[in-house]
Amino acid sequence: MNVVVCVKQIPDPAAPPSLDTANTLDRSGKLILDDSDAYGVEMALQLADAAGGGEVTLVSMAPNGEVSGLRTALAMGAAKAILISDDALVGSDALGTAKVLAAAIRRAGPDLVLAATESTDGYTGTTPVQVAELLGFPSVTFAKKVEVSGSTVKVERQTEAGFDEVESPLPVVVTVTAGVVEPRYPSFKGIMAAKSKPVETLTVADLGIDPAQVGAAGARQAITSVTAAEARQSGEIVVDEGDAHERIIQFLEQLKVL
Amino acid sequence: MAIEKIWVLAESADGKPTTTTLELLTAARSLAGTVEAVGWGEVASCAATLGEYGATTLHDVGDLAGSLPGVPVAAAMAQAIRAGGAPDAVLIPATYDGRDVAGRLSARLDRPVLTNVVGLTAADGGLETEHAIFGGAQVAKARFTGEGPGLFVIRAKSFAAEASGGGAAAVSPLDVPDTGTSGGATVLARHAEERSGPKLDEAEVVVSGGRGLGEKDQYAMIEELAGLLEGAPGASRAIVDAGWVPYAYQVGQTGKTVKPTVYLACGISGATQHLVGMKGSKNIVAINKDQDAPIFSVADLGVVGDVHKVVPKLIEAIKARG
Ligand SMILES: Cc1cc2nc3c(=O)[nH]c(=O)nc-3n(C[C@H](O)[C@H](O)[C@H](O)COP(=O)(O)OP(=O)(O)OC[C@H]3O[C@@H](n4cnc5c(N)ncnc54)[C@H](O)[C@@H]3O)c2cc1C
Ligand SMILES: Cc1cc2nc3c(=O)[nH]c(=O)nc-3n(C[C@H](O)[C@H](O)[C@H](O)COP(=O)(O)OP(=O)(O)OC[C@H]3O[C@@H](n4cnc5c(N)ncnc54)[C@H](O)[C@@H]3O)c2cc1C
Numbered sequence: 001m002n003v004v005v006c007v008k009q010i011p012d013p014a015a016p017p018s019l020d021t022a023n024t025l026d027r028s029g030k031l032i033l034d035d036s037d038a039y040g041v042e043m044a045l046q047l048a049d050a051a052g053g054g055e056v057t058l059v060s061m062a063p064n065g066e067v068s069g070l071r072t073a074l075a076m077g078a079a080k081a082i083l084i085s086d087d088a089l090v091g092s093d094a095l096g097t098a099k100v101l102a103a104a105i106r107r108a109g110p111d112l113v114l115a116a117t118e119s120t121d122g123y124t125g126t127t128p129v130q131v132a133e134l135l136g137f138p139s140v141t142f143a144k145k146v147e148v149s150g151s152t153v154k155v156e157r158q159t160e161a162g163f164d165e166v167e168s169p170l171p172v173v174v175t176v177t178a179g180v181v182e183p184r185y186p187s188f189k190g191i192m193a194a195k196s197k198p199v200e201t202l203t204v205a206d207l208g209i210d211p212a213q214v215g216a217a218g219a220r221q222a223i224t225s226v227t228a229a230e231a232r233q234s235g236e237i238v239v240d241e242g243d244a245h246e247r248i249i250q251f252l253e254q255l256k257v258l
Numbered sequence: 259m260a261i262e263k264i265w266v267l268a269e270s271a272d273g274k275p276t277t278t279t280l281e282l283l284t285a286a287r288s289l290a291g292t293v294e295a296v297g298w299g300e301v302a303s304c305a306a307t308l309g310e311y312g313a314t315t316l317h318d319v320g321d322l323a324g325s326l327p328g329v330p331v332a333a334a335m336a337q338a339i340r341a342g343g344a345p346d347a348v349l350i351p352a353t354y355d356g357r358d359v360a361g362r363l364s365a366r367l368d369r370p371v372l373t374n375v376v377g378l379t380a381a382d383g384g385l386e387t388e389h390a391i392f393g394g395a396q397v398a399k400a401r402f403t404g405e406g407p408g409l410f411v412i413r414a415k416s417f418a419a420e421a422s423g424g425g426a427a428a429v430s431p432l433d434v435p436d437t438g439t440s441g442g443a444t445v446l447a448r449h450a451e452e453r454s455g456p457k458l459d460e461a462e463v464v465v466s467g468g469r470g471l472g473e474k475d476q477y478a479m480i481e482e483l484a485g486l487l488e489g490a491p492g493a494s495r496a497i498v499d500a501g502w503v504p505y506a507y508q509v510g511q512t513g514k515t516v517k518p519t520v521y522l523a524c525g526i527s528g529a530t531q532h533l534v535g536m537k538g539s540k541n542i543v544a545i546n547k548d549q550d551a552p553i554f555s556v557a558d559l560g561v562v563g564d565v566h567k568v569v570p571k572l573i574e575a576i577k578a579r580g
Binding site for chain 1: 326329332352357358360364370371396400402403404411445446499504511537542543555556557560561562568571572579
């Protein structure tokens with residue numbers, strides 16, 4: 001079974017984020033594997049194993065030919081990667097990103113496409129479903145358990161009330177939530193092996209995409225302003241000397257909650 | 259392009275429209291002359307309430323025969339939009355199914371989406387969105403620059419729901435075209451977790467626990483306190499990821515937005531991604547042993563103390579009141 005995992009490479013979320021002159025996220029520094037995608041990579045490796053073989057291919061769109069995050073995922077055990085990097089892609093929105101990812105995924109001809117439910121930096125949570133629609137694939141989002149048997153996938157999908165058991169024929173796009181599986185740490189051997197695994201780098205032209213469909217022009221949306229949010233005032237602070245619960249009771253009484 | 263007609267994706271549960279649906283209808287009414295709803299499943303039984311909140315027509319996709327809603331609902335909407343009578347904007351709740359519909363509709367119509375919207379105003383003949391970015395520290399405003407309809411995915415609690423007293427929405431069926439291979443995902447069974455008390459995003463009181471509780475079993479006191487206050491228990495992502503409580507309990511950027519009368523944070527540090535989901539609460543009480551915890555910067559009442567001491571005493575004192 002061949003699995004494609006969409007992996008986003010993002011600015012380190014531990015560092016304070018900043019905006020560039022176009023008011024979009026500054027992505028000029030080193031990028032790392034989005035934690036949210038480590039679950040998809042692990043899931044793909046486990047499913048390929050369970051199916052008795054097959055390749056796990058990574059697909060990523062990132063600026064400046066960035067491969068650090070891809071190397072992390074290759075070190076976990078993915079076989080190869082496709083990276084789409086092109087100046088024409090700067091300022092892409094979710095739909096533009098989906099057009100690029102869909103075109104790259106089509107080349108890999110997978111049985112299953114995995115992505116995260118939402119990314120850590122942009123978190124629109126719409127890209128994978130847009131990819132599915134562009135590929136003509138079904139999609140199952142918010143998966144907390146995934147099993148493949150033969151040519152169908154069975155998913156436990158989170159819902160407001162609990163979860164649904166969903167079934168879909170392959171090929172399909174499935175988005176996984178954090179915590180579905182425990183991502184493995186790359187071994188030393190894995191890290192060494194990752195250095196020589198193939199990464200195919202493509203441009204917009206290689207994918208046959210019209211540059212007007214992607215990047216800032218294709219986004220057809222503009223950020224008009226960014227301002228500081230209204231700060232909330234902090235109030236009274238009490239240090240518990242064994243009676244702080246009484247102050248909370250008083251407070252709740254004032255609000256008529258008690 | 260003036261905004262004349264808005265569609266609202268109407269979701270329902272247990273024969274009633276969800277609160278977010280009513281919030282979006284209320285917002286739509288203030289922005290456009292004509293407001294129409296689009297729904298599926300049992301939504302026709304909600305026509306009266308949808309009308310009361312401003313929808314004149316309910317476009318009903320009807321029974322989905324077990325399909326997940328994303329594909330058939332978006333396909334039906336796209337077909338109707340192409341056939342004429344397109345709305346200028348579509349407001350979609352940021353929910354499991356809402357996001358699926360948004361993604362599918364966006365790709366089908368080749369229109370971009372603005373997501374995680376928390377505010378919407380009329381500006382220069384179009385709509386301007388508000389987004390809480392960087393954990394709510396900043397507000398970004400955005401708008402579409404191309405052809406409509408504009409697709410907006412809106413977070414719960416962004417607007418207050420208010421009825422306008424309109425008559426029942428007229429139900430009009432919406433046909434689903436053949437969706438080919440994309441429509442293959444079907445629901446085999448549904449499982450509902452037992453929950454008592456009000457829903458997290460509708461409760462007047464929310465009591466949330468975080469990693470400061472120390473271990474999973476300690477969450478029981480959060481549930482007990484929430485029960486005594488007729489509220490709902492909530493959680494930080496740290497304890498959801500640790501498997502102490504289900505994801506449905508999570509408050510924050512990747513969880514629910516809550517705006518109760520009182521929010522009690524117990525053993526929660528107050529990371530920006532948590533704050534963005536609860537700092538709209540009318541009153542905030544925080545219990546944390548670290549006086550420098552960021553949660554205190556938004557608390558109306560901050561208690562520097564040990565949750566294992568303060569919370570049990572609070573529970574006893576409330577019980578003693580009878
Ligand atoms: C604060 C902020 C707000 C934004 N708001 C909007 C908005 O309202 N509308 C809009 O259209 N764009 C928006 N964007 C831009 C958007 O984030 C980018 O276009 C991005 O390329 C794709 O969207 P995402 O990260 O939100 O993806 P999501 O849909 O959240 O991503 C889900 C998953 O899809 C896969 N994936 C996503 N991007 C890639 C990639 N480049 N390579 C490989 N896999 C990928 C990953 O598995 C990822 O976890 C916003 C960006 C920021 C920083
Ligand atoms: C993209 C992204 C999205 C995220 N989305 C969310 C989200 O939706 N919701 C969310 O909550 N988080 C979210 N997070 C995670 C967030 O950054 C924090 O990691 C998380 O909120 C921390 O949870 P916590 O406060 O329970 O734990 P910690 O940060 O570990 O805090 C525990 C607190 O408990 C206190 N404490 C310890 N012992 C005691 C005691 N005995 N009595 C009293 N206090 C005690 C400590 O002083 C500390 O302040 C997100 C992160 C990212 C990167």
